[in-house]
Amino acid sequence: METITIKDIAKLCGVGVSTVSRAMNNHPDINEETKQKIMEVIKDYHYVPNNSARNLKRADAKAIAVLIKGITNPFFSKMIKIFEQEIQEKKYTFVLQHVDDHQDEVDVAIRLEKEKRLNGIVFLGGHFSHSREKLEQIPVPFVLSTIGLRDQSGSEKYSSVYVDDVKESAKMVSYLIEQGHRKIAIIASGEDDESIGRLRLEGYRRALEEHGIEYDESYVARMKDDVDSYSMENGYAVTKELLESGKDFTAIFAISDSIAIGCCKAIFDAGKSVPENYSVAGFDGLEMAAYYHPSVTTIKQPVEEMAEATIKMLFDVILNGAREQQRVFDGELIEGKSVKRIV
Amino acid sequence: METITIKDIAKLCGVGVSTVSRAMNNHPDINEETKQKIMEVIKDYHYVPNNSARNLKRADAKAIAVLIKGITNPFFSKMIKIFEQEIQEKKYTFVLQHVDDHQDEVDVAIRLEKEKRLNGIVFLGGHFSHSREKLEQIPVPFVLSTIGLRDQSGSEKYSSVYVDDVKESAKMVSYLIEQGHRKIAIIASGEDDESIGRLRLEGYRRALEEHGIEYDESYVARMKDDVDSYSMENGYAVTKELLESGKDFTAIFAISDSIAIGCCKAIFDAGKSVPENYSVAGFDGLEMAAYYHPSVTTIKQPVEEMAEATIKMLFDVILNGAREQQRVFDGELIEGKSVKRIV
DNA sequence: TTGTACGCGTTATCAC
DNA sequence: GTGATAACGCGTACAA
Secondary structure, eight states, rough: OOOOOOHHHHHTTTTTTTHHHHTTOSSSSSOOHHHHHHHHHHTTTTTTOOOOOOOOOOSSEEEEEEEEEEETOOHHHHHHHHHHHHHHHTTEEEEEEEOOOOHHHHHHHHHHHHHTTEEEEEEEOOOOOOOOHHHHTTOOEEEESOOOSSSOGGGGEEEEEEEEHHHHHHHHHHHHTTTTSSEEEEOOOTTOOHHHHHHHHHHHHHHHHTTTTTGGGEEHHHHHHHHOTTTTHHHHHHHHHHHHHTOOOOOEEEHHHHHHHHHHHHHOOOOTOOTTTHHHOOSSSSHHHHHSSSBBBBBEEEEHHHHHHHHHHHHHHHHHHHOOOOOEEEOEEOOOSSOOOOO | OOOOHHHHHHHHHOHHHHHHHHHHOSSSSSSSHHHHHHHHHHHTTTTTOHHHHHHHHHOOOOOEEEEOOOTTTTHHHHHHHHHHHHHHTTTTTEEEEEEEEOOOOOHHHHHHHHHHOOSEEESSSSSSOOHHHHHHTSSSOOEESSOOOSOOTGGGSSSSEEEHHHHHHHHHHHHHHHTTTTSEEEEEEOOOOOOOHHHHHHHHHHHHHHHTTTOOGEEEEOTTTOOOOSSHHHHHHHHHHEEEEHOOOSEEEEESSSHHHHHHHHHHHHHTTTTTTTTEEEEBBBHHHSSSOOBOOOOOOOOEHHHHHHHHHHHHHHHOOOOOOEEEOOOOOOSSSOOOOOO
């Protein structure tokens, strides 16, 4: 399979390379007849232009990349679909780039921009605690989407779209309290977590405080290090331990729906019931939460609107040179059947 | 942000470009001292080599691409992780490429190979009914992984890894029959489906036949066209209609776990229970099936082994010039609590 | 309207 | 050990 290049096509057609190039790229100044002929030869010989060479030459690829950290996260699936849709609607190419757990998303972004001549970037997931200096190395506009911002200060430097994890988390815990719960356990992330996990724990703490309930460390169960974080498996393992510890509580707030589901399962497997014996609440608003039996009470993040807003903001900067901005969305508390009102 | 190139670095260091190139690519013939210095300048100036230019020049990028059709599918998540792991272990670069629903995966593969100088390709998902001629245009070894092969004939032309959907599906339906069920509804794919959906329906049919039960069209419920296929939502909608139709049946075989879960939910919402009123069985062995309440009886595809076999086969062809081969894996019937034995 | 020649940033092949 | 220089495949001024 010797690689066939634009030169070969030109020779085959008895024309110059520039004519072939013009034919492929829909340039105006070309004879319709020769163009037809060229296109035919291209088809016949299955010629495919080399993208690397193109990117090397082109100033602007009209492409937007979405960098996603943690492809396993079902929460992102819907967002990606909308990103794709919106980007293609604007006649831009959609590039989806997966980032390993141990890779630095900004490094990947910089490399990719060089390689593909991107016009903009969306970061999805990750904690994103990068220095301003590093961020400034990204030569194109970008938006942080649903990323747990540890530090709001200095955030005017970049655009972002997110829900206020502290507030929403507090909303859920307040709801549990209003349903009569006082002894509320939480399944939180590890001690050293700097991402959304910490923020959601902070919300839990704040809600308790507001309602005059003392914060008690022993109600805080941490996810296992040796199991996928935010997974059902992790939720199951932690809950199992919690139940076996004999600790007394009436409700569990899991900081994600996946955890909540693992949590429910552990309760069922222990011969207990949700919500009769224990109430369970989640976070995220995954489809799964609604389909679970019982359906899981959760905070639904408005993924559609958030994804749309992300793209809109990005293009605002790209096309209109708008300033960076932050948009905070409200989560919606969806009452399922997993929380019982107690007296 | 003027782009900084290898030339700039060379000038800055007072050396030639080739020396810089050698420093970056760990070439042996280079003075350790100058190398150190060059690397430092690279760091300081945040120089990042342009991948397009690299790919243009390099003969071989030592890269394997995984093309995935339908990123939403949770079934693929685990496989991808293993692919990544195995590929990196072989010191190859892992490239994950998403393929739109309306894109042709082979076209994407050909383009990507040209662009990135791939050494091999894994196709994940899709139905893959391509002509031999088209397949021959792929200039590097490739493996079809968990792809519903419509037509086993002529498949010696390419490597593949899959479970026998017909057989496994029949296994599940036979199991239901052995549990005493006779009136078994199935939630199948659309009439025009040529992918795994058709195969699984075929298995259903075959199992009935083997047990002397007449195949009855009216027990075949088709997924909705206007809803995501293989989704919980689809399973819910179809089951709801089925229940409202008043059709008499004791078990439902959903051709995927997601559908099965939507199915369960519809039954619960109708005030009925699983498995007391209706037994439900799924297919795939998703994590979710195990965590559902009741846990869903399903056919578990051995994803880990399949993913490992995929990579092994691919490298066998790449490194040892082995012939194409097909490997069929057995699914495992996992008994959950969603199927009741009846008399 | 079409063809020629150069440059994009990098690596590999030479000489030195 | 190091430095010119020729590719790699394509797009595009510029000339024709």
